[in-house]
Amino acid sequence: MSDVIFTNEMDEEMTLNMGPHHPSTHGVLRFIIQSDGEIIRKAVPDVGYLHRSIEKIGERCTYPGYMPYTDRVDYVAAMFANECWATACEKLMGIEVPKRAQYLRVISCELNRIASHMIAIGAMAMDIGATTPFMWALREREYINDFIEELCGARLTYNYHRIGGVSFDMPKGWADKVKTWVDKFVPLMEEFDRLITYNEIYIQRLANVAIITGKEAKDWGLVGPNLRGSGVKWDLRKDDGYSVYSDFEFAVPVGKGQFGAVGDCWDRFYVRSEECKESGKILQQALAKIDEHPEDDLVGKLPKKIKPEGEAYSRVESARGDMGCYVIGKGAEEPYRCRFRTGSFTAMGIIEAKSPGLFLADLVALIASFDVVAPEIDR
Amino acid sequence: MTPDAIFKLLQEKFGTETVFDFHGDPARDKDPWFQIAPWEIENVCEHLRSEKSLDFDYLECITGVDYPDDKRIVVVYHLYSYGKKHRVVLKAYLEREDPAMPTLVNVWSTANWQERECFDLLGVLFEGHPDLRRLLLPDDWEGHPLRKDYEEKEDYHGIPTIRPNPIELFKITLPSKEASKEAAKEPAKA
Amino acid sequence: MSSNLNLMAPPKGWDAKYSDDGGSVLSTNTDQVINWMLNWGRANSVWYMLFGLACCAIELMQTGGPRGDLERFGAAPRPSPRSSDLFIIAGTLTYKMGLRVKRLYDQMAEPRFVISMGSCSNCGGLFQYAYSVCKGVDQIIPVDIYVPGCPPRPEALLEGLLKIQDKIKNEKYLQKRYGVG
Numbered sequence: 001m002s003d004v005i006f007t008n009e010m011d012e013e014m015t016l017n018m019g020p021h022h023p024s025t026h027g028v029l030r031f032i033i034q035s036d037g038e039i040i041r042k043a044v045p046d047v048g049y050l051h052r053s054i055e056k057i058g059e060r061c062t063y064p065g066y067m068p069y070t071d072r073v074d075y076v077a078a079m080f081a082n083e084c085w086a087t088a089c090e091k092l093m094g095i096e097v098p099k100r101a102q103y104l105r106v107i108s109c110e111l112n113r114i115a116s117h118m119i120a121i122g123a124m125a126m127d128i129g130a131t132t133p134f135m136w137a138l139r140e141r142e143y144i145n146d147f148i149e150e151l152c153g154a155r156l157t158y159n160y161h162r163i164g165g166v167s168f169d170m171p172k173g174w175a176d177k178v179k180t181w182v183d184k185f186v187p188l189m190e191e192f193d194r195l196i197t198y199n200e201i202y203i204q205r206l207a208n209v210a211i212i213t214g215k216e217a218k219d220w221g222l223v224g225p226n227l228r229g230s231g232v233k234w235d236l237r238k239d240d241g242y243s244v245y246s247d248f249e250f251a252v253p254v255g256k257g258q259f260g261a262v263g264d265c266w267d268r269f270y271v272r273s274e275e276c277k278e279s280g281k282i283l284q285q286a287l288a289k290i291d292e293h294p295e296d297d298l299v300g301k302l303p304k305k306i307k308p309e310g311e312a313y314s315r316v317e318s319a320r321g322d323m324g325c326y327v328i329g330k331g332a333e334e335p336y337r338c339r340f341r342t343g344s345f346t347a348m349g350i351i352e353a354k355s356p357g358l359f360l361a362d363l364v365a366l367i368a369s370f371d372v373v374a375p376e377i378d379r
Numbered sequence: 380m381t382p383d384a385i386f387k388l389l390q391e392k393f394g395t396e397t398v399f400d401f402h403g404d405p406a407r408d409k410d411p412w413f414q415i416a417p418w419e420i421e422n423v424c425e426h427l428r429s430e431k432s433l434d435f436d437y438l439e440c441i442t443g444v445d446y447p448d449d450k451r452i453v454v455v456y457h458l459y460s461y462g463k464k465h466r467v468v469l470k471a472y473l474e475r476e477d478p479a480m481p482t483l484v485n486v487w488s489t490a491n492w493q494e495r496e497c498f499d500l501l502g503v504l505f506e507g508h509p510d511l512r513r514l515l516l517p518d519d520w521e522g523h524p525l526r527k528d529y530e531e532k533e534d535y536h537g538i539p540t541i542r543p544n545p546i547e548l549f550k551i552t553l554p555s556k557e558a559s560k561e562a563a564k565e566p567a568k569a
Numbered sequence: 570m571s572s573n574l575n576l577m578a579p580p581k582g583w584d585a586k587y588s589d590d591g592g593s594v595l596s597t598n599t600d601q602v603i604n605w606m607l608n609w610g611r612a613n614s615v616w617y618m619l620f621g622l623a624c625c626a627i628e629l630m631q632t633g634g635p636r637g638d639l640e641r642f643g644a645a646p647r648p649s650p651r652s653s654d655l656f657i658i659a660g661t662l663t664y665k666m667g668l669r670v671k672r673l674y675d676q677m678a679e680p681r682f683v684i685s686m687g688s689c690s691n692c693g694g695l696f697q698y699a700y701s702v703c704k705g706v707d708q709i710i711p712v713d714i715y716v717p718g719c720p721p722r723p724e725a726l727l728e729g730l731l732k733i734q735d736k737i738k739n740e741k742y743l744q745k746r747y748g749v750g
């Protein structure tokens with residue numbers, strides 16, 4: 001009897017289903033996992049549970065009217081998708097954006113980057129079992145939500161940028177409020193570092209888990225913090241100098257492999273937490289400089305009818321890396337085709353290749369360290 | 380390197396049959412592009428990646444576009460080089476009835492998912508792809524929705540795909556004059 | 570003794586609401602007190618299933634976060650459908666997900682309640698013209714409370730939860746469950 005039950009004992013495989021509704025995956029994702037006990041043989045992601053046909057809808061909206069939909073491409077950091085769409089249209093039509101509008105874009109985007117990284121950091125800590133950091137992170141996020149709400153009237157889906165500029169100027173006294181908050185926030189990040197990032201347990205949990213080398217990262221098209229976590233020093237803000245980022249001084253943090261090999265989960269986490277501080281620096285500089293530019297200059301010169309022809313591809317450095325928007329116009333009011341290239345999508349692709357040999361619990365850490373959000377994968 | 384320099388370089392190497400049709404009109408094509416013969420694309424991309432002076436190590440984006448008027452499906456590749464910091468856009472024109480071309484998975488691994496998405500939404504067959512399944516839509520979905528002539532089904536597994544307009548639901552249709560006259564008479568009879 | 574009873578005193582309009590309860594084994598007054606107590610307990614421990622689907626999930630998270638603090642109303646998040654009473658569907662429901670939602674709902678134990686949060690899950694909202702989005706959760710499962718907004722503010726979701734509590738408090742639980750009271 002016993003040999004009937006225990007045949008093939010050593011390589012018993014089981015198939016596990018993780019998701020699509022699972023509290024620790026980011027949004028609705030599903031994994032089909034083949035594992036040998038605790039060790040993963042293969043993890044196949046199944047995405048598309050949040051495929052909202054945003055690209056198809058773009059073909060029936062006007063160019064300005066598509067802006068609210070771009071919010072939903074990446075709802076944790078909606079400003080970037082806004083900016084990406086706006087810059088694509090501006091590139092297509094050759095519109096100049098006034099300086100003040102560009103400063104406002106930088107300010108709103110950097111605020112949003114901090115807010116997005118707060119979710120990333122907090123959710124990652126929560127995924128691997130620490131609940132308190134999430135509450136800390138959400139508390140800071142609520143402040144940013146308040147600022148952005150004062151700026152554009154929405155907490156999550158901003159719809160703030162316009163083709164050629166931005167929709168509103170800052171309210172009175174807003175800049176001072178943000179400045180005071182940033183002054184408080186940067187030391188708070190250091191406290192956060194002491195609590196989490198350099199926490200011994202945390203390091204033990206994440207160091208040397210799921211190492212991705214720089215070459216692999218480039219090959220699989222990882223972008224943004226994930227790429228920099230692998231030690232590749234490349235940031236669109238610095239290397240492409242889009243918008244007015246060349247006016248500011250900031251460092252580009254990269255993973256150095258302080259507690260293990262370069263490109264492990266801890267490095268990716270570290271890059272995010274450092275980036276928050278750098279965004280704080282950019283915010284301070286931008287808020288100090290913005291008043292050099294005239295107040296009523298918010299939207300550039302638009303043609304009377306927006307019916308461009310041709311095609312353009314624009315990129316912005318979003319919170320999840322290089323976000324691209326490819327738009328083809330055919331002289332109609334609606335774009336002929338629009339496509340978003342997002343960081344999470346390519347990050348999900350690597351998981352199937354990276355998962356063999358990981359522990360089951362480390363898979364969660366790997367997903368969390370990529371900071372994927374479901375709508376960006378599916379659109 | 381500028382795109383047209385790259386174009387010339389490629390044309391010298393692969394001939395005008397494979398690399399042709401350069402478009403660089405600054406008013407229309409903000410990113411200059413050129414065509415590659417679909418069945419040669421793997422060789423060309425391998426060259427683009429491995430040649431030291433080109434060094435395209437990052438495949439940014441694969442987009443499929445449907446042109447029903449020309450009976451074409453076009454697959455657009457955006458490439459970038461981290462080292463040399465230059466970009467190039469390639470296009471491959473396929474037959475709309477039977478779109479098929481070789482895969483680029485062996486050149487850039489990131490092509491894997493992007494090609495799967497392109498297959499899912501536009502029905503382009505990438506030959507040699509290790510795992511060409513639907514990515515975003517359910518496995519039993521019919522049709523390729525990003526094609527221009529895609530039509531929605533009436534229901535999916537019994538879930539209707541339209542929702543009646545609430546304004547029309549609550550619209551009160553007034554009875555015609557005769558009907559209302561008769562209605563007025565009836566209680567009198569009773 | 571009397572002060573204790575006062576604390577638990579039934580609200581006004583009490584007798585009228587329960588006057589049609591026939592076939593009770595117990596005396597009417599006791600039924601009412603037990604019923605009220607059960608409802609009071611149930612209403613203040615509505616455990617909801619964490620079911621974030623899209624953008625609204627972030628607002629759901631923030632409602633549970635430090636400022637909204639959903640837990641002060643006794644609503645704690647649960648990861649499993651089998652141990653939750655309330656199903657908050659936050660976000661866009663696609664067809665691919667729709668079949669799962671049906672299954673999760675079937676796994677929940679009675680009595681169960683559903684809040685549909687955000688215009689996407691109310692009626693399809695922004696994604697009316699999408700080929701892959703289900704136009705409303707109520708096409709798949711019954712919904713108790715609709716919370717409008719895109720996304721609804723945390724306050725709106727709190728209001729929705731309070732509405733569910735009202736609904737529970739007005740139920741004749743004993744009669745429904747055991748046929749008495």
Ligand code: SF4
Nearest residue numbers: 624660687688689719
């Ligand atoms: S209602 Fe609005 S915020 Fe909520 S899921 Fe839908 S689009 Fe997102």
